[in-house]
Amino acid sequence: MEDINKARPTSHSYFSQRLKLHYLDWGNESAPHMLLIHGIHDHCHTWDWVAQTMCSAFHVVVPDLRGHGDSDWAMGGAYGHIDDVYDIAQLVHQEELDPVHIIAHSLGGTLACILAGIYPEKIASLTVLEGVGGMPGWYMRGNTTRQTLKYWIDNNRKLAGRSPRKYPSLAEAFQRMQKSNPHLDEQRARHLTIHGSNRNEDGTYTWKFDNYTHSRPPYDIPYEQIEELWREITCPVLLITATEGYPHRIGQNDTAKHFRNVESALIERAGHWVHHDQLDEFLKVTQEFLQRHFGLGVS
Numbered sequence: 671m672e673d674i675n676k677a678r679p680t681s682h683s684y685f686s687q688r689l690k691l692h693y694l695d696w697g698n699e700s701a702p703h704m705l706l707i708h709g710i711h712d713h714c715h716t717w718d719w720v721a722q723t724m725c726s727a728f729h730v731v732v733p734d735l736r737g738h739g740d741s742d743w744a745m746g747g748a749y750g751h752i753d754d755v756y757d758i759a760q761l762v763h764q765e766e767l768d769p770v771h772i773i774a775h776s777l778g779g780t781l782a783c784i785l786a787g788i789y790p791e792k793i794a795s796l797t798v799l800e801g802v803g804g805m806p807g808w809y810m811r812g813n814t815t816r817q818t819l820k821y822w823i824d825n826n827r828k829l830a831g832r833s834p835r836k837y838p839s840l841a842e843a844f845q846r847m848q849k850s851n852p853h854l855d856e857q858r859a860r861h862l863t864i865h866g867s868n869r870n871e872d873g874t875y876t877w878k879f880d881n882y883t884h885s886r887p888p889y890d891i892p893y894e895q896i897e898e899l900w901r902e903i904t905c906p907v908l909l910i911t912a913t914e915g916y917p918h919r920i921g922q923n924d925t926a927k928h929f930r931n932v933e934s935a936l937i938e939r940a941g942h943w944v945h946h947d948q949l950d951e952f953l954k955v956t957q958e959f960l961q962r963h964f965g966l967g968v969s
Contacts, residue, residue: 677725686760692740693733693761696725702966703767704728707758709776711879713739715865720773720945723953727968728771733761737880747826747882750890754781768792773956775799775945779920784891787899795963797908797956799944803920822888832881836874843867843875853940853947900928907932908959910952912940933959
């Protein structure tokens with residue numbers, strides 16, 4: 671496995687909707703910009719192995735989404751798609767990252783596709799790993815107004831009484847990490863656990879995400895409008911799924927038809943976290959895509 675200590679990123683922060691949000695910058699500022707966006711309940715260090723490779727040819731920037739990693743938690747629990755997309759748009763704007771190549775995973779893929787539909791001129795390319803798209807129940811289609819609002823109130827009330835799970839030791843948090851993704855080797859699982867947890871005052875460990883990220887806002891961008899935004903994307907798009915990944919991903923269920931310039935790749939022997947499970951294959955597929963369209967190679 672690549673030694674991720676070959677290059678070290680610097681830690682930075684920026685402000686969006688009065689939240690102080692964190693990101694890593696892997697240097698090489700004169701190179702084409704690349705943004706890596708993680709999924710729900712992950713953090714910026716989930717991309718360390720990818721960033722280590724890509725930073726030789728790109729200026730790689732990796733944010734922690736609000737409520738995740740070392741970014742602020744949103745008071746009131748505002749974690750809708752539109753809030754996250756605003757944060758990412760602010761980062762691109764403030765750090766002058768456009769045109770930017772985006773690689774995004776899971777929820778991050780959903781957000782990246784929305785951003786690319788809003789600002790097609792700012793996105794050079796889009797690579798989506800196991801992006802969430804068209805998942806039944808995710809957009810609350812078919813619910814009455816009363817059902818939608820009642821579910822939101824009841825769910826938030828439950829979250830208010832839910833305490834973050836505490837692990838007596840880092841070793842037990844590490845075991846939980848391994849159990850959640852059996853494809854992970856020990857070294858990667860340990861790295862993700864160390865960077866993805868905080869030690870509490872009583873010596874226990876908890877994960878670095880806000881419990882309110884489990885909450886869905888009662889109203890967000892309707893699925894039909896998500897499809898509309900997909901159709902606005904003009905850059906080359908690579909949709910990557912895994913043989914053991916989640917159902918209803920962007921690129922499945924006839925969703926690829928909404929993208930103008932799209933390619934698809936299926937990676938074998940990998941689960942939802944493709945970039946962890948089959949790192950070399952993922953990098954190969956992604957680099958070939960970037961080389962073919964932009965002549966951008968990684969040394």
